[in-house]
Each structure stands twice: as C-alpha cells, then as structure tokens.
Amino acid sequence: xxxxxIDFAIFLPIVFAIYWGVFNNNLKLQNxxxxxxxxxxxxxxxxxxxxxIIFSSLVDFYVAKNLEKNSNPKxxxxxxxxxxxxNLGFLGFFKYYNFFAESFINAFSFFGxxxxxxxxxxxxxxxxxxxxxxxxxxxxxxxxxxxxPSQDIIVFFTFVSFFPQLVAGPIERATNLLPxxxxxxxxxxxxxxxxxxxxxxxxxLKVVVADRASIYVNAVYNNIESHEGLSFLAATFLFAFQIYxxxxxYSLIAIGTAKLFGFDxxxxxxxxxxxxxxxxxxxxxxxxxxxxxxxxxxxxxxGNRATKPRWLFNLFITFLVSGLWxxxxxxxxxxxxxxxxxxIFEVLLFKQRKKNVLNIITTFILIYFAWIFFRANSIQxxxxxxxxxxxxxxxxxxxxxxxxxxxxxxxxxxLSLLVVEIKKEYFDxxxxxxxxxxxxxxxxxxxxxxxxxxxxxxxxxxQFIYFQF
Amino acid sequence: xxxxTVYTALKAFKFLVIFxxxxxxxxxxxxxxxxxxxxxxxxxxxYSLKQVDTDILILGSSHANKHFVPNVFEQNxxxxxxxxxxxxxxxxxxxxxxxxxxxxxKPELIILNIDDIWLYxxxxxxxxxxxxxxxxWDYRDVLKPILGLKSKIPDxxxxxxxxxxxxxxxxxxxxxxxxQKDFEGYIxxxxxxxPQIQKGLEKRNESTETPTLDPNFISAYKSFIATCKINNVNxxxxxxxxxxxxxxxxxxxxxLLKKIAKSENVPILNxxxxxxxxxxxxxxxxxxxxxxxGAHLFSEIVAKYAKSNTFDTK
Numbered sequence: 099x100x101x102x103x104i105d106f107a108i109f110l111p112i113v114f115a116i117y118w119g120v121f122n123n124n125l126k127l128q129n130x131x132x133x134x135x136x137x138x139x140x141x142x143x144x145x146x147x148x149x150x151i152i153f154s155s156l157v158d159f160y161v162a163k164n165l166e167k168n169s170n171p172k173x174x175x176x177x178x179x180x181x182x183x184x185n186l187g188f189l190g191f192f193k194y195y196n197f198f199a200e201s202f203i204n205a206f207s208f209f210g211x212x213x214x215x216x217x218x219x220x221x222x223x224x225x226x227x228x229x230x231x232x233x234x235x236x237x238x239x240x241x242x243x244x245x246x247p248s249q250d251i252i253v254f255f256t257f258v259s260f261f262p263q264l265v266a267g268p269i270e271r272a273t274n275l276l277p278x279x280x281x282x283x284x285x286x287x288x289x290x291x292x293x294x295x296x297x298x299x300x301x302x303l304k305v306v307v308a309d310r311a312s313i314y315v316n317a318v319y320n321n322i323e324s325h326e327g328l329s330f331l332a333a334t335f336l337f338a339f340q341i342y343x344x345x346x347x348y349s350l351i352a353i354g355t356a357k358l359f360g361f362d363x364x365x366x367x368x369x370x371x372x373x374x375x376x377x378x379x380x381x382x383x384x385x386x387x388x389x390x391x392x393x394x395x396x397x398x399x400x401g402n403r404a405t406k407p408r409w410l411f412n413l414f415i416t417f418l419v420s421g422l423w424x425x426x427x428x429x430x431x432x433x434x435x436x437x438x439x440x441x442i443f444e445v446l447l448f449k450q451r452k453k454n455v456l457n458i459i460t461t462f463i464l465i466y467f468a469w470i471f472f473r474a475n476s477i478q479x480x481x482x483x484x485x486x487x488x489x490x491x492x493x494x495x496x497x498x499x500x501x502x503x504x505x506x507x508x509x510x511x512x513l514s515l516l517v518v519e520i521k522k523e524y525f526d527x528x529x530x531x532x533x534x535x536x537x538x539x540x541x542x543x544x545x546x547x548x549x550x551x552x553x554x555x556x557x558x559x560x561q562f563i564y565f566q567f
Numbered sequence: 568x569x570x571x572t573v574y575t576a577l578k579a580f581k582f583l584v585i586f587x588x589x590x591x592x593x594x595x596x597x598x599x600x601x602x603x604x605x606x607x608x609x610x611x612x613x614y615s616l617k618q619v620d621t622d623i624l625i626l627g628s629s630h631a632n633k634h635f636v637p638n639v640f641e642q643n644x645x646x647x648x649x650x651x652x653x654x655x656x657x658x659x660x661x662x663x664x665x666x667x668x669x670x671x672x673k674p675e676l677i678i679l680n681i682d683d684i685w686l687y688x689x690x691x692x693x694x695x696x697x698x699x700x701x702x703x704w705d706y707r708d709v710l711k712p713i714l715g716l717k718s719k720i721p722d723x724x725x726x727x728x729x730x731x732x733x734x735x736x737x738x739x740x741x742x743x744x745x746x747q748k749d750f751e752g753y754i755x756x757x758x759x760x761x762p763q764i765q766k767g768l769e770k771r772n773e774s775t776e777t778p779t780l781d782p783n784f785i786s787a788y789k790s791f792i793a794t795c796k797i798n799n800v801n802x803x804x805x806x807x808x809x810x811x812x813x814x815x816x817x818x819x820x821x822x823l824l825k826k827i828a829k830s831e832n833v834p835i836l837n838x839x840x841x842x843x844x845x846x847x848x849x850x851x852x853x854x855x856x857x858x859x860x861g862a863h864l865f866s867e868i869v870a871k872y873a874k875s876n877t878f879d880t881k
Contacts, residue, residue: 118572285571286571287575291578503741506737537578538585541581541582542589544582545585545586545588546589546593549589552590552727552729553593553597553730554734556734557697557733
C-alpha cells in the first residue's frame, strides 16, 4: 500500500480507530492490531512475500532466544551465522542473483570464455533491504549482548513488520524501537498534532517536489540520445531534489504515522544539502542507513582506529557496499565508490571544513555529480551524459506537450522547500507560523499547505523511489 | 482518555472547518483563474464544450491539433470548422469529450485523428484525464464512469476545489500573461525537423517488447463511434503521416482500430506511410508532427477526401 494512495487514506483511520478506540487499555491487543495492520499493509502489494517476512522474523526470534541462553562461543557464532545466512540469503537471491550471475558471465566473456546463462525472472519483494537490515541488527546486538532478546513473539514480529517504516525505513534499531512495543503508549493531542504536521510536510515533499521533478528527470534520463548538456544539468539538478523529496518525504510520513500510534522513530534526514563536507552530508542524509553501516560494517572493520591506509580502506569498502545496497546495478556501485573516494580525499586534504557558503556549494556539486550515476539507467548512459555535459551544452529541453509545465512547478516547489529549509537551518529561532500562539493561525497555515498539496501535487499514485531498494 | 478524545476531536473538527473554508476561498480563485483563460489548451477545451457550434469538428491528440487547418476545410467544403484536438490525449478523453459536446450541439461531421498506439496500455492516458476534472460537476453523468476507471471515489475527491483544479495554475498564468494565438483551435508549428529529435525518436522503433491492448481503450473507441451514430453525426477517421517509414504490420492496436471502424462503416483515411510526406524535412516539425506547411498540405488532402467520402455520399 502506498502512503500517497486512497487505500492508505482509508486504511489509516480504520487502524487508528481500532487501536485507540477499542484496545486503548490493552497493550497486547494493540500490538496484535499493529501486526495485522502491518501484514495487510504489506500484503496489499503481494501477499506471497509475507512468507519471507514471517520466516525471517521466526528465524531471528529463535536465534536471539538461543543466543541469550547459550554461552558456548562456537554455538553462538553458528547461530549468528544462521541469522546472517537467512537474511542476506533472501536479500542476495531476490535482489542480486541476476546481477552477480550476469556480471560473472560478462567477466568470463571478456576473457573469451562463453558461458551460457539464463537469467531468472525474479520479483524484488518491496522493502526487503530495509527489514532484513533491521532484523539483522537485532540478531547482531543480541549476539554482542548489547540487547536482551524479546520474549514475546507478537512484539518481535510487530517490530520487524511495523507498517509505517516497513518498506522504506527509517531502519530502526531494536534498542530504540523494541522497548516501545512493551511500554504503555499514551494518547496525547500533542503527539497526534505533531504526527499530522510531519505527515503533511512529508506529502508536500513527495507529491509537490519529488513527483513534479520526476516528470522532467524521466523525460531526459530515459531518452538520453535526444538531449544535450544543458538538459542533463537541469535534469540532474531536479533529480537531486526529487530523490531528497521522495525519500525524506517518505521518512517524514513514516515518522508522522508512527507518532499517531504513540511511537517515536529516528530522524532520517536533516537538511543534507546544507552540509559543508561530504562527511557531514552522510551524517544528515539517510541517517538510519549511514549509522547502520557505521555500526555493523565500518566499526567492525576497524573504523578509524587503525592505520591510515586501513582506515581509508574501511571507508571505501563501507561506501562501496552502501552503493550496492541501493541497487543491483553497476551505477549504484560506482555511485557508492565515488562517495568513498570523496571521503578519502577529505580525510587526506582537510582537517575540518569550515561552515561557509563556498563549502556548501562545493559539497552540493560533488553530491550532484554522483547523482548522475545514481539516476542513469546504465553505466554507459552515465558516461554518455557526463561526456555530453562537458562537450555539448546545446539547447535546454523545456518539456513537450502536457509535460511542459512540470519543470516550472518543480522549480516553484524547490524554491519553497529551500526557503523553508534556509529558515530552519539559519533562522530557526525567528518567528514560526507552526508555533504561533493563536491556534487558528497555525491551523490556517496547515490547511493552506494541504490546499497547496492538492492544488499543485502530482496524483498518479507515484511509487516511492526507495521502494525498489 | 474520554476528555482527551473529546478535546482532540474538537480540534480536528475545527481544523476540518478551516480547511473547508481555505479550500473554498483559494479554490474559488483557482476556478476564476481557470475559466478566465481565453487562450491555451484549457481555454480551448472549455470553448469546445460550451460554445463551439460548427458544421465540422476535429478531435484527437496533438496530431489533430497541429495537423488540421480549419480554414482549409472551410474553403474546400464551404462549412464552418473547429479544431478541438488536445495534446497528449487518447481515446478515453475523446470518448468523454464527444459525449459532453453532443449533449448540447450536433455537428454534421466529426473528424477524429487516430494514433496507431491508441489501444495499447498506457497509464498516461488515464493520468491525463485530469484535464476533465474542472468540468466534473457539470457533466458528472458522463465523467464519473470514465474517471472511475483510474480514480477511486471521484465524487469524494472532486468535492475539493483544490483537487478539481489541480495542476492548472502554471498553465493559466502562462496564457493570461502571454496569450497563445490559435486559428479556430489550430495551433501551427513553425520550423523544420531537428536532427537530434529525429535521432531520439528512432529509439522508439528499437523496442522489441510487444505492448498489450487495453480493454478500456477498446470500449471507449467503440463507445465513441456509437455515441456519434446515435446522434446522427457523420464520422471520418484519419491517420496522420509520420516523417519516417514505419512498419505497422505487427501493430495490433492499429489493426483493431481499422477493423472496428470498418465493421461500423466509418471511413478511414490512412496517410501514415504516405509518400507525399515520407522523409520530407520541410513538412515536419518533428518525426510525428507536421509543421504549418505540412499541415496545410495534409488538410487539403483530408478536406478533398471528406468532400467525396462523407458529405457527397450522404
């Protein structure tokens, strides 16, 4: 089920009413409501893939219980490997099987060896990269004895499948989210109001910013032979805001929805385009994933507590894997590697970058350049785009037919977004309509924002980009 | 809990009232902006629905709008003519439009420019039905079933003026600030085909995937013919020329379009691979759109055909 669909608009109030209206005094029943709702939410796409979540949850639930009971290091290690094998096995098969097999065959063909390979048509289960990482972190934390395992199977299953963040994060840590399922949730007006506000802003980012930008971006990136350098520059600029609006929008809707049920999820985006270095960018962009990789890959590899070459290697590998996590395509691998290279240069060249406009712009340009690889349909396309930008700026494509107005809407939306973010970043203590004393002023502001969303948004049930990851 | 619930419900109600007021106030401005347009695509749709009263009416997508010169038809046939072609619109839209127009007026002849891919699945054709949202409450009986093919509960969604006039702002401002000149609905294209456009569109032919026919589009096409027949309106279908030669022998959509027209005795003038247009740089603006010179030549051919195959045979 998509957040920006009429199905969700009907689903959410029903679950909300049952959750608070019928089972307000019973924590166990509230968790059962959430579990059923989460499975309905997920099964709306394809109920068959529920079996993967259930199996994965079952394995990790029992692995964790046995990890707690067992003190033999060998047995404990085997149990951890079982959890890793199941979770990464699913992810590997559904997401990477064809990619690795084809890459392997291509590598052999390069050296003159022809191996026949029949690719398998595999449907990627929505959100598999997110929930496998969430449940994997649980097993690892229990293995490291940082966390007591859950004794309640309903609680654990609900933690793995919690619908607000099931398919595109934030990737929650068990240490933060799991205890919230076992403590009494309070129905507070403040939390509800805050949740709604986050959701409204999230919808603005998604349907007004991201989906508008996507019309121009798709027109250019999906038909690269017809376009010239200026169009690629404009499309990549719009893509930088499309991906931000899409993903930050989803995260805000997820966080807002969770608040309606009394849960606090972690912040996932913190105005990343105001970063003055690439390393700062990665502390403000997709925070739940960056910190996951930091805690479960970078630090176990040795982090920065190693020789400098090893430290740089750890950085590079972490970003390479992060790139691959985003998709089974060499474009994502290069995108990850490029970010790794940026960070290596920052470590080698700068102690700390000052917070100033020049550094913010430089960082944006570096990130912007990397987005070309992220969005391009293939590595060849990415290099064609870069070559065209550097050799033939040509004419700016302004859209055809009914799509002609899309870039204008997108530009207006991005401008509004930047005004809001500049205000939050630099002048947050100044006046704020959302914190105005008069409740009618506050309400009128959000009513107007909903009007703007309905008036200027794109409503074609557009998918969230991160669903494919 | 009871008090908290009442408090929250009260706040939610207040917010709802404020939203309804905001939607009404801003929505009224949006409506004025929309219907205040005198030129541009949206103004032409309104004009086609509310005012056009010509003998000949031309319908179709951008190919209709850019290829049919009403003046040429008027001179050749001695009949009044209006071009109501709308960019990017497929057969669902044409079915809705003809039903709405024929509620008020009945032209003698409707010329429908059909595109070869019209019966293939294409989500854009559903999405672009939003061009009809501003007219929903005036033509609800016609539009509800058609909009309902894509959108759930249109009655509820279109209560909100904000949604009814969604995505109309930039277009309205653009044509208020800079009016677009049309010639009885016809918008001429200037300039000749650019090499890079040609190169990009070549890619279209490389696709090996076989598209699927959409049953809703087939029904809409049949419904279009039936509506015209019930209202005793003559029909002529035309297939516009392309710059490059394309093999349509495996095009299921085109085959079906022709087959249905034939079974309903609707004449089709197929100029798709017509030699008078093939590879004529000076007649095209891009590979599928004629420029003004090409449109005049094309309109002469169609007008003469219409004279001998529709009016003369009546």
